[in-house]
Amino acid sequence: MNRTIVKYFILKGFSDTLELQITVFLVVLIIYMLTFGGNMMILLLIFLDRHLHTPMYFFLANLSIVDISFTTTMLCKIFTSFFTGDLTISFYGCIIQSSMCGSFTIHELYILTAMSYDRYVAICRPLRYQLVMNKRTCVVLASLCWALGFLFVSPICWILSTFSCYRSIELNHFLCDVVILIRLTCSDTSLMDIFSFIEGLIFFVVSPFLLTFVPYIFIIIAILKIRTTTGKYKAFYTCSSHLTVVILLYTMNIIQYMIPSTLEYKKFYTLINTVVVPLLNPLIYSLKNQDMKNALRKTRSWCNMSF
Numbered sequence: 001m002n003r004t005i006v007k008y009f010i011l012k013g014f015s016d017t018l019e020l021q022i023t024v025f026l027v028v029l030i031i032y033m034l035t036f037g038g039n040m041m042i043l044l045l046i047f048l049d050r051h052l053h054t055p056m057y058f059f060l061a062n063l064s065i066v067d068i069s070f071t072t073t074m075l076c077k078i079f080t081s082f083f084t085g086d087l088t089i090s091f092y093g094c095i096i097q098s099s100m101c102g103s104f105t106i107h108e109l110y111i112l113t114a115m116s117y118d119r120y121v122a123i124c125r126p127l128r129y130q131l132v133m134n135k136r137t138c139v140v141l142a143s144l145c146w147a148l149g150f151l152f153v154s155p156i157c158w159i160l161s162t163f164s165c166y167r168s169i170e171l172n173h174f175l176c177d178v179v180i181l182i183r184l185t186c187s188d189t190s191l192m193d194i195f196s197f198i199e200g201l202i203f204f205v206v207s208p209f210l211l212t213f214v215p216y217i218f219i220i221i222a223i224l225k226i227r228t229t230t231g232k233y234k235a236f237y238t239c240s241s242h243l244t245v246v247i248l249l250y251t252m253n254i255i256q257y258m259i260p261s262t263l264e265y266k267k268f269y270t271l272i273n274t275v276v277v278p279l280l281n282p283l284i285y286s287l288k289n290q291d292m293k294n295a296l297r298k299t300r301s302w303c304n305m306s307f
Helices: 018-048 055-084 091-124 126-132 135-161 179-185 190-225 229-257 263-287 291-304
Strands: 008-011 089-091
Touching: 008 091, 008 291, 018 055, 018 263, 055 091, 055 135, 055 229, 055 263, 089 091, 091 126, 091 135, 091 190, 135 179, 135 190, 179 190, 190 229, 229 263
Parallel strands: none
Antiparallel strands: 008 089
């Protein structure tokens, strides 16, 4: 069995066919530009419109920052490889990219959890909303979400850095993936397996899932108690965008990580999760949220008046 002490890896990408590489690159580039522009638009609107200076939009701004950071980190190698022809990525660069992938996923899951708590307080405890969801609470919750992401990465990053012996330096993917690195290494992965299982169960499955969906049980109960149809509609409408994004994200994560499939399908699901889901987030919030629509109209009117 060949074993190599590596200093770099070679990312094989999607295909060896030049025409397919160009097609994938152009599609990914267009979607990335739309994702970046859409999320930057959300950040700009929230910054400019004081009516959007509320807890829900504070967390939405954090979500947009995560989406921009995630897609940029995951796709930067695709872009540089296409223009330079260099398919290599350094050993530590590969570790950082794979770790950041997990970190930003954790950020997003827990920011959505914080948004779920915000919707719970708004609908189930409306009279205490301003008192509970004050500026300090929002900052603490957002900081905790970011801290959990980096806390999740630290031990995995350290363990991966101790792996130096690999059966091959070729990674059949367009980015560095922890699962692929574990399969290729000839080092002892028992510690990594334990950490991955425990952290995955705690950070990915139990905590964010329960903390996100349990509040919606109380939200649904509260909505059903509202007597008027109009009142029920308004209450559900305030959390419909968030619930749509949550269901979309968890569905894609389940497909990517839990449903068995070939490596080619895994790459396809990873690509969808990397570029399409972050694009849909601003679209969902822009199209389904009246406050965002109003802020966009105001900004466009202000721009027209300025010019």
